[in-house]
Amino acid sequence: MCLPMQSDPMQPVPVRVLTRRREVADTWTLELEPGDAAGRPFAPGQFNMLYVFGVGEIPISLSGDSADPHRQVHTVRAVGPVSRALAALSPAATVGLRGPFGQGWPVEAAAGADVVLIAGGLGLAPLRPALYYILSRRARYGRVALLYGTRSPGDILFRRELERWRRRLDLEAWVTVDYAGSDWVGCVGVVTNLVPSASFDPADTVAFVCGPEVMMRFAVAALQKAGVDDAAIHLSMERNMKCAIGHCGHCQFGPLFVCKDGPVLSFERIRGLLSRKEI
Amino acid sequence: MNTTSDLALITPDGVRRLIEVLTARGYRVIGPTVRNGAIGYDAIDGIDDFPVGWTDEQDGGYYRLRRRDDAAFFGYAVGPHSWKRYLHPPQLRLWRAERSGDDMRIIDEDDEPPRDAFIGVRACELNAIAIQDKVFLGGPYVDPHYRSRREGIFVVAVNCAVAGGTCFCASMGTGPRVGSGFDLALTEIVHDGAHRFLVECGTDVGAQVLTELPHRPAPPSDIEAARAIIERTAQSMGREMPATDVPALLRRNLEHSRWDNVAERCLTCGNCTMVCPTCFCTSVEDETDLSGATAARTRRWDSCFTMDFSYIHGGSVRSSTRARYRQWMTHKLSTWVDQFGTSGCVGCGRCISWCPVGIDITEEVRAIHEGECDGDDS
Numbered sequence: 001m002c003l004p005m006q007s008d009p010m011q012p013v014p015v016r017v018l019t020r021r022r023e024v025a026d027t028w029t030l031e032l033e034p035g036d037a038a039g040r041p042f043a044p045g046q047f048n049m050l051y052v053f054g055v056g057e058i059p060i061s062l063s064g065d066s067a068d069p070h071r072q073v074h075t076v077r078a079v080g081p082v083s084r085a086l087a088a089l090s091p092a093a094t095v096g097l098r099g100p101f102g103q104g105w106p107v108e109a110a111a112g113a114d115v116v117l118i119a120g121g122l123g124l125a126p127l128r129p130a131l132y133y134i135l136s137r138r139a140r141y142g143r144v145a146l147l148y149g150t151r152s153p154g155d156i157l158f159r160r161e162l163e164r165w166r167r168r169l170d171l172e173a174w175v176t177v178d179y180a181g182s183d184w185v186g187c188v189g190v191v192t193n194l195v196p197s198a199s200f201d202p203a204d205t206v207a208f209v210c211g212p213e214v215m216m217r218f219a220v221a222a223l224q225k226a227g228v229d230d231a232a233i234h235l236s237m238e239r240n241m242k243c244a245i246g247h248c249g250h251c252q253f254g255p256l257f258v259c260k261d262g263p264v265l266s267f268e269r270i271r272g273l274l275s276r277k278e279i
Numbered sequence: 280m281n282t283t284s285d286l287a288l289i290t291p292d293g294v295r296r297l298i299e300v301l302t303a304r305g306y307r308v309i310g311p312t313v314r315n316g317a318i319g320y321d322a323i324d325g326i327d328d329f330p331v332g333w334t335d336e337q338d339g340g341y342y343r344l345r346r347r348d349d350a351a352f353f354g355y356a357v358g359p360h361s362w363k364r365y366l367h368p369p370q371l372r373l374w375r376a377e378r379s380g381d382d383m384r385i386i387d388e389d390d391e392p393p394r395d396a397f398i399g400v401r402a403c404e405l406n407a408i409a410i411q412d413k414v415f416l417g418g419p420y421v422d423p424h425y426r427s428r429r430e431g432i433f434v435v436a437v438n439c440a441v442a443g444g445t446c447f448c449a450s451m452g453t454g455p456r457v458g459s460g461f462d463l464a465l466t467e468i469v470h471d472g473a474h475r476f477l478v479e480c481g482t483d484v485g486a487q488v489l490t491e492l493p494h495r496p497a498p499p500s501d502i503e504a505a506r507a508i509i510e511r512t513a514q515s516m517g518r519e520m521p522a523t524d525v526p527a528l529l530r531r532n533l534e535h536s537r538w539d540n541v542a543e544r545c546l547t548c549g550n551c552t553m554v555c556p557t558c559f560c561t562s563v564e565d566e567t568d569l570s571g572a573t574a575a576r577t578r579r580w581d582s583c584f585t586m587d588f589s590y591i592h593g594g595s596v597r598s599s600t601r602a603r604y605r606q607w608m609t610h611k612l613s614t615w616v617d618q619f620g621t622s623g624c625v626g627c628g629r630c631i632s633w634c635p636v637g638i639d640i641t642e643e644v645r646a647i648h649e650g651e652c653d654g655d656d657s
């Protein structure tokens with residue numbers, strides 16, 4: 001049956017790699033064409049499925065600015081066969097793209113409130129579009145704080161941008177590392193230790209959290225301790241994904257399909273699931 | 280069942296004619312037939328391909344064919360196959376990709392599927408098809424491969440005249456009487472006179488097909504006989520799902536000690552998911568040819584019992600048998616309701632019969648229900 005290309009949500013669109021930049025030792029940022037003259041609009045927190053010819057297809061968050069739907073920016077950590085092949089692509093190479101998929105950060109609903117963004121490691125990548133969104137509409141939000149934790153000073157992602165953000169007077173940007181040499185003057189310790197230092201009104205705060213699952217559990221505990229409501233805490237979940245459209249079953253998390261109900265989910269919805277092992 | 284005037288009677292020769300008419304109308308006719316010691320669903324040419332005079336004995340981890348003392352066409356319950364083989368094939372090439380230099384092209388691979396006529400679809404199976412419709416057609420994304428197979432089917436349903444040893448559709452509200460979703464529905468009558476079939480039309484196409492068969496109006500005595508047959512089947516179910524709010528029961532018992540108990544028996548072979556008519560999970564495989572110029576993606580049935588199923592960098596989310604069995608059963612009976620507004624189980628009993636160690640989903644629910652205070656964390 002010869003269905004028109006777009007009618008099969010499992011069929012990727014070939015797009016070219018425009019630029020490739022090394023971020024840290026194992027992580028690269030690729031800018032891709034949208035594969036559509038009109039651009040490929042996305043919301044902060046959404047992801048695309050990226051296919052490397054003959055190797056496989058994986059979910060990768062959009063890490064660029066949603067104001068520019070003509071550039072699909074992805075930050076990829078090379079951890080296995082597909083991500084390694086993806087990160088190794090040079091400009092002009094073609095990848096298959098499907099997306100965008102999923103529910104992103106509730107950036108609109110957060111307007112008027114203080115916003116705390118907590119990122120662990122590569123978790124900064126899916127949060128960056130939310131920060132771009134908020135900063136470009138800065139007056140509509142209360143206080144904004146970014147708390148970012150990573151392994152070592154050499155693992156700091158988007159370093160130049162972080163330095164710029166730290167210089168802003170309308171944004172509190174904290175960076176902490178797990179371990180560092182004597183040349184590091186910043187914080188050392190886990191990112192959740194920064195929560196009490198950040199200034200926000202817990203009764204009127206929306207928190208966006210992305211990082212390894214353990215780190216997110218600790219972040220939730222720290223936010224709860226500070227007085228932030230469960231419904232105001234949003235996490236981006238990671239699960240195995242083969243389809244991204246709710247058909248393959250792989251991403252199930254209790255009653256939720258992380259691909260279509262998430263990846264961003266309010267803690268209120270997943271409270272009973274996140275606390276259990278092997279759900 | 281409809282009013283008396285809609286009901287007709289056909290003979291075994293009428294069923295033979297039905298297969299001819301459907302074939303002449305361009306359908307590939309799929310029906311029950313004996314394959315490798317079990318009754319499966321395969322392409323058939325005529326009534327001789329049916330399991331004439333066979334029945335099945337089923338129990339936990341047990342399935343055997345046995346001779347009946349009559350020549351019934353449909354005198355058995357369901358076997359290891361279900362219609363999902365045809366609507367949601369076990370393996371399907373989704374597309375092919377070609378590469379030259381830096382360029383890549385994606386080419387649709389799924390050929391126009393045959394138009395299928397299914398003969399012998401049971402009530403539980405009609406419900407299973409309706410459930411997969413919700414999964415593949417009911418969400419924001421439609422699976423075009425499922426849709427193109429599903430759209431054209433002609434369904435000849437059969438009201439069950441015998442219940443299998445592992446059947447429990449009556450307690451799931453999904454059988455044994457067929458409700459909707461068929462073009463024609465047959466009830467086979469083998470006693471008190473000649474071998475005959477009461478026919479009910481479910482659609483206009485079904486009614487048109489019936490006009491091409493030798494038939495006569497059904498006498499009230501046969502309508503009553505058919506009613507009694509279905510009633511008797513409902514009364515002789517081999518298994519029963521406990522009459523309680525099962526979704527809520529499982530929701531509050533995610534840490535029940537019974538999960539450890541079942542984990543000691545389950546082999547994580549995934550048979551239960553393969554034979555289940557509603558299990559829809561798949562994986563995709565990407566491969567290239569030797570020259571590296573063409574690649575392809577194939578979709579295959581997958582099972583939540585494998586380690587790879589929940590693998591994310593660093594390890595599987597559900598590495599213990601306990602967690603994998605719990606995922607399967609809570610999905611079937613509890614979270615499915617949250618996702619699709621219906622249970623994911625139609626009570627067909629396949630997972631019980633085809634489990635090598637005879638694990639019984641109704642028994643597991645009963646054990647959790649009866650031992651609720653034990654390990655309860657609600």
Ligand SMILES: Cc1cc2nc3c(=O)[nH]c(=O)nc-3n(C[C@H](O)[C@H](O)[C@H](O)COP(=O)(O)OP(=O)(O)OC[C@H]3O[C@@H](n4cnc5c(N)ncnc54)[C@H](O)[C@@H]3O)c2cc1C
Binds near residue numbers: 082084126237
């Ligand atoms: C919503 C979402 C957003 C993500 N965003 C990013 C991002 O921005 N940057 C980034 O670097 N990584 C991201 N990831 C993680 C990334 O998808 C995995 O690192 C990647 O799938 C690993 O595949 P691999 O083949 O390179 O490595 P391996 O871990 O060795 O994987 C082996 C095989 O397992 C499968 N597999 C492993 N993990 C996953 C998974 N999560 N989903 C599907 N299949 C998997 C793959 O099919 C792969 O072939 C995201 C994951 C999700 C679910």
Ligand code: SF4
Binds near residue numbers: 640
């Ligand atoms: S879970 Fe078992 S009884 Fe229920 S529909 Fe699936 S195979 Fe049939």
Ligand code: SF4
Binds near residue numbers: 548552
């Ligand atoms: S329940 Fe039975 S059929 Fe299912 S995975 Fe376990 S051993 Fe296999």
Ligand code: FES
Binds near residue numbers: 251
């Ligand atoms: S990734 Fe396939 S169902 Fe979510």
